[in-house]
Amino acid sequence: MNPLLCAPSVTCLLAILTWALAKPCRAQSPATVAEKSNYTATSKHEEVVDFCKQLAKASPLVRLGELGTSHEGRKLPVVVVADPPVATAKEAKKSGKLVVFALGGIHAGEVDGKEALLMLARDLALAKDRSLLKDLIIIIAPNFNADGGDKLGNNRPHQAGPAQVGTRANAQGLDLNRDFVKAETPEVQALVRFLNRWDPALVIDTHTTNGATHRYTITFDGPRHPALFAPLTKFIRDRLLPDVGRRLEKASGYKAYFYGNFAGNPKQWETTLAQPRMGFHYLGFRNRIGILSESYVYAPYRDRVLATHGFVRACLEFAADNQEAIRKLLKEADDSGRSPAPDARVALRHKLVPLPKPVTILGLEGGKTPATGKAKDFQIDYLGRTEATLSVTLPYAYLVPATFPGVVENLQRHGIEVEKLREDTRLDVEVYRVDGIARQKPFQKHALVNVQATPAKDNRTVKAGTYIVHTRQRLGRLAAFLLEPQSEDGLCTWNFFDNALGEGQEFPVLRLPAEPK
Ligand SMILES: [Zn+2]
16 A cells, blocks of 8 residues: 555554654665665765765764875765864874774775765764764774775676676775785875874774675674784684674674685685785784674675674774773783883794684575575684794894885885984894795786795994884884795785895895894
């Protein structure tokens, strides 16, 4: 029955009432493109910017900023929601509140985060209940790969809508979520600048999956590299993520679990290597909480958006409820960077290893969704831990020749402090001799390098103008990981030292094992 056509009677009024109540009742203004199109389309960049402006007009709690400019010149908006409002990193710091940052559209074909974060910003900014804003400053960058996002096409035919989405890569053909070590795209450079300025405690990076079929609408992950401050890894893996998953399921019914793919024989639940080229792993190397959110590619678009919205909201609730524990943990992580143990080591390569006990994975057989496939639970090993396969002692400092300005620029871009040697100085150093160089097949327009090297002690004069990178600093672990030649994802890997690499030759960066007397 169409209630709009019937004569006004009690039955009919009841029908109208029932019909009205059955309509979804979200705060609709401003509405996202996903909502306006009844989940058949996604926003172009212009529409994202327009939405952000409308939101700033509608709410006194919103301030708009810019992350930077994309390769093709699009301005990348950030929306800051706070009560009272804040516009600068300085004001945020002064407020004493925890800053939480969520990123949408780093892979622009995976549109759910972009739509969900716009909705979430609106829901937070216009809500009567401002309790989350009592403790948090919430910042979203909804459309990070804006250039890729506007290259609409049938770019993800396996995704359950919308039909037209952007590309994975940016306009340079680079995957922004593999750029966090080399930081060569303007987008990632802008993001790292933002991280240095605003220093968010928690960063949520929103994606959509490509792989395994399962019954989770959201899968998630956190940093896991063995080089990281271990209590931080443990807190995210054992406490934060399971808690956030439970919150999401309780609030929405959507199931969530650790991100993975079925692999191996016997079958295992496997995840990505924990390399800092990826944003959420990189955040761990910065002593901060990085969270990967992956909505399930075969779930309907609407469910993916709502589940991403719910997941990010659950992260915010966790952050507000556990802010003291988070502050304490991040301070300890920073302090351990500034004052590492005298025998501290840094892991350079790692492997994934199973958790002590098998886990239950909610799988599917014969279909890609619970509607088309048969539910099947798998009791299998989950490769959710990591172990170092190569580690070295953390030296007092590294010495980078002045002839590698690109290296120094990269370190400073990450926020690592670098000094200069003022005069020629005789020093006890460690020198790596390069024993083997293996190049991998081209990846991200690079021929990744894998180096084997042997250290030897030497006493030599180091020239004035050489850069000194102390490891006793907040990001000391990251500095070591980037500068060690045998690191699996360091600057040597990404060709920063190619013009000086040769078998049997010295690696140009020296280690200063101890503070000079
Ligand atoms: Zn992705």
